[in-house]
Amino acid sequence: MSNAKDVTDSSFSTDVLAADKPVIVDFWAEWCGPCRMLSPILDDIAAEYSDKVDVVKINVDDNPAIAAKYGITSIPAVYVFKGGEVAATSIGAKPKQVLEQEFAAYLK
Template identity: 90%
Template sequence: MSNAKDVTDASFGADVLTADKPVIVDFWAEWCGPCRMLSPILDDIAAQYADKVDVVKVNVDDNPAIAAKYGITSIPAVYVFQGGEVAATSIGAKPKQVLEQEFAAFLK
């Protein structure tokens, strides 16, 4: 079972933009192989850093408005939001250690 919460076009503002702590958003789709490879890595990060960040998932097929708003053209796309703004991005499936390095400022 995933540690990441599913977020929709309707709930994105409340779940991500007004969150008290940084939110890692995984933009993904069911048919995307690299997205499926990345999912357990993000689940590990969600569990390990639950006190530092929230991790959520946005299915781009089901929620095209949010994907369009943030210009998601390649998936998996992982964005970190802080204070309602995009603070960091990572495109493509990467090992956990690489994501931890890329997002180190938010995981401390």
Template identity: 80%
Template sequence: MSNAREVTDSSFQTDVLEADKPVIVDFWAEWCGPCRMLSPILDQIAEEHRDKVDVVKVNVDDNPGVASTYGITSIPAVYVFKDGNVAATSIGARPKQHFEQAFAEFLG
């Protein structure tokens, strides 16, 4: 489905919170149509900005701990984590331009 790396409840601390650059986290589920629409957009952002950010995916059905910790109630939910904290959020499937504008400070 996506080239983005899957992150789990057990790897979230290391892969996201302790990352040395900003991480865009796509909270998604297999059954979510808008999530599937968003995936190629985030893949493009990951490819175009790989030197500035990492893009990862968290399946909320398989990883309820992380989803609960961050209060994920609607998906797709895209969060940017920087230095272990939530730095920006976007809820819902949006065009690529939206993410480039909303997350511009992290994409450099």
């Protein structure tokens, strides 16, 4: 069971841009091996930091409009949105400790 919510092109503005707290967005695709490696790490972060951030996933194959809007050309791409704006980005599968360091300002 994933701790991250699935969002779509149509729910992105409500679930991400209008969120009260920072949102970590995982841009992924079913066929992407590194995306599948990253998924349980983001689930752990979602569970551990649920009071600080929301974690959502958006399938770029099923939701091309948002992927195009944010110029997603490599996946997995993990973006942090705060106040409706991109606040931080991370490209590629990385260990949990690295993501926690990169996004430390949003996990405190």
